[in-house]
Amino acid sequence: MHLHTTASDGQLRPSELVQLARQHAFNAIAITDHDTTAGIPEAQQTAQGWPVIVPGIELSAEDDGVDVHVLGYDIDIENAPFQAELARFREDRLGRARRIVDRLAQLGLPVAYERVLHLADGGSVGRPHIARALLEAGHVESVRDAFDRYLYTGGPAYVARARLTPEAAIALIHSAAGVAVLAHPGLVPHYFPLIEERLIPAGLDGLEIMHPKNPEAVRQNLQALARRYDLLITGGSDFHRPGDPIGAVQPPADSLHLLRQRVARRAQP
Numbered sequence: 708m709h710l711h712t713t714a715s716d717g718q719l720r721p722s723e724l725v726q727l728a729r730q731h732a733f734n735a736i737a738i739t740d741h742d743t744t745a746g747i748p749e750a751q752q753t754a755q756g757w758p759v760i761v762p763g764i765e766l767s768a769e770d771d772g773v774d775v776h777v778l779g780y781d782i783d784i785e786n787a788p789f790q791a792e793l794a795r796f797r798e799d800r801l802g803r804a805r806r807i808v809d810r811l812a813q814l815g816l817p818v819a820y821e822r823v824l825h826l827a828d829g830g831s832v833g834r835p836h837i838a839r840a841l842l843e844a845g846h847v848e849s850v851r852d853a854f855d856r857y858l859y860t861g862g863p864a865y866v867a868r869a870r871l872t873p874e875a876a877i878a879l880i881h882s883a884a885g886v887a888v889l890a891h892p893g894l895v896p897h898y899f900p901l902i903e904e905r906l907i908p909a910g911l912d913g914l915e916i917m918h919p920k921n922p923e924a925v926r927q928n929l930q931a932l933a934r935r936y937d938l939l940i941t942g943g944s945d946f947h948r949p950g951d952p953i954g955a956v957q958p959p960a961d962s963l964h965l966l967r968q969r970v971a972r973r974a975q976p
């Protein structure tokens with residue numbers, strides 16, 4: 708329930724991801740690219756119903772200087788105001804990438820902006836693509852090194868994004884009839900008060916409890932929150948590229964069913 712394609716920062720085309728899902732005999736997959744649903748039609752066309760393609764999204768919100776990702780499931784990808792907002796986020800990403808490249812040039816680390824765009828392959832351009840361009844240009848020893856030295860949040864080449872609050876991300880997903888789930892809460896140090904005091908009142912529908920970056924203790928806390936507030940439990944491997952252990956982390960077997968029940972309940976007057 709958490710897979711990326713070349714429409715954002717994944718390395719498989721949507722059609723290739725569908726083939727891989729079939730090899731693993733998955734009945735359903737959710738494609739959750741960053742800020743775009745562009746990969747979903749190709750996946751649906753390839754799949755023709757097997758596996759079922761759940762139209763999803765992963766929005767990057769921010770709170771207190773920390774990235775807070777919110778997943779949307781079963782969204783109406785034809786919703787025009789929703790798509791207009793996504794387009795605005797993507798333009799913001801492009802402007803930001805351009806400013807990071809400018810800053811690197813000032814630091815004596817030139818990379819070609821066109822090369823960065825090429826590495827993004829038409830998807831949502833981001834710091835990982837800039838890191839790869841730095842690596843290619845021989846300025847760093849690895850992608851990790853690029854982040855550790857220049858691109859980390861607050862680093863010498865860091866440029867902040869226009870901010871989306873987690874509450875606004877939830878509202879945006881709801882506006883397109885989707886279900887909003889907090890992604891990998893284990894990466895958010897203040898996840899507990901954030902969920903309880905702000906995201907539940909904002910209408911959060913679920914928690915991505917099964918995720919490789921959620922330690923066991925965090926999972927237990929999340930289970931308790933999910934029980935207390937009747938939240939959906941989802942999970943996924945956050946697959947980006949071949950070699951990532953696809954399917955190693957899976958949601959509870961009934962989670963798609965429960966998710967669809969929730970969508971149906973909300974659609975009732």
Ligand SMILES: [Zn+2]
Nearest residue numbers: 765776890891
């Ligand atoms: Zn994420």
Ligand SMILES: [Zn+2]
Nearest residue numbers: 709711765945
């Ligand atoms: Zn992701």
